[in-house]
Amino acid sequence: MSGIIYGDQNIFLPSHGNYGRYVLDNILKFKDKVALINGASDEITTFGELAQKAVNLTSYLKEQGVKQNDVVAVCSENRTEYMVTVIAVFSSGATLACINNAYSDDEMAHSLDIAKPKYIILSPEAQEKYSKIVKSVKSIEKIIVFENKSKDADTINFDDIIKKNVDVNTYKHVDLKGGTALILYSSGTTGLAKGAKITHTNLITSAQQPLPSTRDLITIFVSPWSSTMGLICSLHEIVVGRTIAYLPRFNERQYLYAIQKYKIAILTIVPPVVVILCKSTIAKEYDISSVEIIYSGGAPLNMSVITELKSKYPHIKHVLQGYGMTEATGALTAESEDEYKEGSVGKIVTGNIMKIVDVETRKILGPGQTGEVCVKGAVQFDGYIGKDSKDEFDEDGFYKTGDIAYYDEDGYFYIVDRIKELIKYKAWQVPPSELEDLLLQHAAVKDAAVSARPDVLAGELPTAFIVKQPNANVTERDIVEFIDKKVSPWKKLRGGVIFVKEIPKTSSGKIIRRKLREMLPKLPASKL
Incomplete structure (x- = not known):
């Protein structure tokens, strides 16, 4: 197996072209069946x-x-x-x-x-x-x-x-006849959120991708419906007539109670929630033996976490993963209970065409060779609203994801790293440059850089490296509180602040983030 990899391209596109009508035509087949359960109110x-x-x-x-x-x-x-x-x-x-x-x-x-x-x-x-x-x-x-x-x-x-x-x-x-159905916000390394344009064709194609299980099992969602994973995965379940329980926001005790009460069989969650289940001291108070499948996405899940989870909860038969992004209307690859390899993120799914290319030469690579993931096909987004997106694509029309991966001889993909510098905090994307711009607004800051501190629970924690102005009297707490007032919860400097003499940069002025990461073990942040 080598070259360009194709997902199933046999896609049903209704002549009316309206994804909303497509959803309604499908769910009207299940009129009296429960569609949604509010796990907080029991509605x-x-x-x-x-x-x-x-x-x-x-x-x-x-x-x-x-x-x-x-x-x-x-x-x-x-x-x-x-x-x-x-x-x-x-x-x-x-x-x-x-x-x-x-x-x-x-x-x-x-x-x-x-x-x-x-x-x-x-x-x-x-x-x-x-x-x-x-x-x-x-x-x-x-x-x-x-x-x-x-x-x-x-x-x-x-x-x-x-x-x-x-x-x-x-x-x-x-x-x-075409047109944008949805604007989903996808953060980049250059600043504030970009609005990805998702078409009706993108959504109809995405709805025909495989699910973790074809059995009629109840699932639960806590990912916000403003996010790609939360919205696209939930709509996919609704289209096939599956009952969904949901919570307005994550609360461990409320989550466990909902699983027990509604006998949830599939948990669709991000890796930090998987880790919470692994470390939970209150899970034993609830009967969650109904859970058979965990489907995780948003960030790679460590094999040690999978092993620990299955050891603690022997009733969990499968811990499955998927790999996707806003620009591909959700999933690029996915596992199911019928087709999986632990540690992988699954095989390419319907509507996608993918290739792995050498980062420098752009040569297409074969099995076992690590390079950048590039994708196109019926799920590929229609660019960013109000922004020239031509640099996001290669000469053959493939979207350059910035993620580093490889696939094996059986077509299973494995995520290795990413070229893009986004920090992943609990599956949320944090652009370092946005935080750096804010830090430089502080009067006591001469120079600043932001990198990721690895964390077992959250994945990565935004961490600031600060060069003080001469004779400036500023503390770590001052910097943290300054940023707290300006950003969303997931963008806070939870990794702390490290004061340094200089920020490592290339001759052209670009921050060498690799060197920042190398400094982390040597310069621990104080406890926050």
Whole structure:
């Protein structure tokens, strides 16, 4: 096996081209079956109810004049109304922008500036947090709030606009000829988030990729639906009629209780949650023997963690992994209970075409040879909104992922490292350059660099190397608190601050991050 690797290219694309309609056509086959369970409140929604509410919202949006290429943003914790909104916006032909409800004010403003939404739909929590920013965005015409109990005259109650029941069987959906369905935010090393444009074809193709199991098992999600893993994987499960339990955010005790109560069989989680289960001192208080499969993605999972997990929980039959990214609408490779090799991230999946190339020569490599992963195909995104993306692709149209990997003779892929300098904290992407720019704004900082401190639980911790201004009196705590006020929780300097005499750089001024990593064991940060 050598050269270019092809996933299944036999893809069903409906003539209407509308992913929202594709979802509805599928879930209406399971009308009375439970679709969503809110593990925090025990609220249950059937597939029929989900479809009805989605069509009601689609009807409202169209009555208001929302059309293809208009952007509707949603910012909320995981909740049933979020998924109703997702399906409805797709069905209307408009573009959905999913904005993380943990963003700092600056990140929120930047994300809205990229997307320029006409409407924004918020949870009460997000509405309270971002009200001033949202109202300052000129493109926004309507603000809709879930469970709206505020007295703000500028907001619309979500529950009021979905009361009108529209016939789901005869409702005329919008037929599409291409176009952006979704804007997902993907951080890069050059600054704030980039808005990746995901098409209806991308999403329909992704929905036909294999699942960890074809059996009718209940799964649970805690990854936010503003993230690629959370949203794309959840939609995939919904399309095939699988019952999903979810939590608004991760809480160990609540998570274990939900597994016990709903007899969850599949955990779809990021590696830090796997580690929490390994180290849990309270898991023994709950009966989680229903769990058979763990499907992990977002970052590579160490083999020692897999071994420890299966030893502690002998009822877990499979610990499966996948490898993906926003720019590929989710998965590039994946394992299933019928096809896996422990330690790998699986084989190439439907809609992908991949190659491994030498980082320097760009020559295509064969099995066992380590190089950069490049991908194209029906799931490849349509570039970044408002940004020239030509440098992201090679001359043959392959997206250059920046990840280093190899595949074996059987076609299983193994992630080795990455060229890109993103720090992965609990599967969140942290661009070092963004933190460096902020650090340099501090009056006492002469020069700064940020690198990753390895951590068993979180994967990597953002760690700052600081050169002080002459005679400056600044402490580690001062720097940490300065950054805390400016960034999202996952971007905080949890690896600490290390004061150095100089930042290692090349002759052209680029930071030599390899040397920073070499300095870490010699210069431990103080405890925070």
